Amino acid sequence: MLIDGTAIAAEVRAEVASGVETFRQRRGRVPVLRVVLLGDNPASQSYVRAKKRAAEEVGIDAETLLKPADMSQSAMLALLAELNEAPNVDGILVQLPLPDHIDEGAIIRALDPAKDVDGFHPENVGKLVLGDDTLEPCTPAGIVEMLKRSNVETSGAHAVVVGRSNIVGKPMASLLLRRGLDCTVTVCHSRTRNLAEITRQADILVAAIGRAEFVTADMVREGATVIDVGINRVEDLTRERGYRLVGDVDFEAVREKAAAITPVPGGVGPMTIAMLLANTLTAAQRRTA
Template sequence: MIRLDGKQTSVALKNEIAEEVAKRKEQGLKQPHLAAILVGNNGASETYVANKVKACKEVGFKSSLIRYETSVSEEELLSRIDKINQDQDIDGLIVQLPLPDHISEEKVTERINPNKDVDGFHPQNMGRLALGSPCYVSATPHGIMELISRYNIETSGKKCVVIGRSNIVGRPMSILMSQKGIDATVTLCHSRTVGLKEICLEADIIIAALGKAEFLKADMVKEGATIIDVGITRVPSDKTKSGWKLLGDVDFENVAPKCSFITPVPGGVGPMTIASLLYNTLMSAKNEIYK
């Protein structure tokens, strides 16, 4: 059994990005610039955005953090997005989710210029993904594909089961795994799927992204399967100083011995997300997607 080390792989990806940024600076080319908008003071969002700002500094990016109180109007937020869209110095824009109830996430997502949508959530990027055209792939699916590639996991002709149909992970993963060059045969499952256990038992690759702690059990996995655990759930624990611990969607302790490859939680898919966001921002600075 081989653990897919997201920490180590994300460091390698960030080092590659940093090297390219350094070369751009030597050539007098533009320094990539990522802007983030944070509304309110949600603890998880604060931590995530702080990590993004830190990562930008590590690879030589410029970063801007724009903060608003929870009371900010939808109109004011959309107006700020319009200004960032027109700012030639800013290559990537992310609006940290979730947003307050009075602000439409759909309106905000669609207002971002697709060329600066480094989160890959805009309908234009999602549509281009479905068509197999150049696009910004949302960070978590992109990170998973990097892990699969860098660990040389065989995908061609393999049966892949994706559990979860969110627009952020499940649906993009089902498209990516079925694209030419990857060539897996994909089954997308969800909460209404009948016979999920039997479907999973036939899978060579399982991508669990439904947000239920330790949902995937050992009796749902065949010997030699590859397991990608996207889930992350905080549960109480009397064995940690914080009083809680993080669990994935996979019963790691019992599933891991049956696997060829498996991602741990934490330390698997998670670290790849921010590295992939940086990758998308660099692609924007280079005009690689929308030329």
């Protein structure tokens, strides 16, 4: 089975749109999202454009604050303080990665946790691990939504997460471990010994590695559910853009063995954006409750 992220994301967006409409009727305004982007990285620009377009389609007021790549850390902190204090701003997203002269941790700590729609602030990360209600990181939250809506059995399942980043691997592991999802979770990374032996034990395999087609068929158990988080550009001069997108999974080979698999594009990516919109609505509702 193909897990269609594009279709599931459209469902989530329709639900958000109806929530936004209710919010507007009750509060007399719409939720407001501000996206901060430093520099002109083309991939970042295209993600940010997609986020803004999706937000507008569900009725969220979204603006991108495009800043020069050499903006100083103190100017960035001042901008965030302004957005934190703005009563009408519900959600703030700082597009990552940031230029090297900026301390990413310091920027994330400077966000008002109530407006942190990425769920990256230490207070929100703490709540996530504790199992408290919080704004959940969009990519792992989107994966949970895909698993639920595709009726993938998680209770007691062995979930193997490859990747331990703060934005995907670690929060993914925390969510899968939670009561309600109840997976047995293994987290792997670049120092893991016998990786293939471990991934072959997965009922649910989440690949968040950042290496094109890294997960091959021999690493996957027959009947597993495979979630491909990777977004890798590989040169393809037959395409207009000069590249195509591939995931961290060798899709054609692995789909023969997997019971369910997410494609790239059209898998986790659209879900990440849909969950950002859901988090923006949630932040607006909680701030005005």
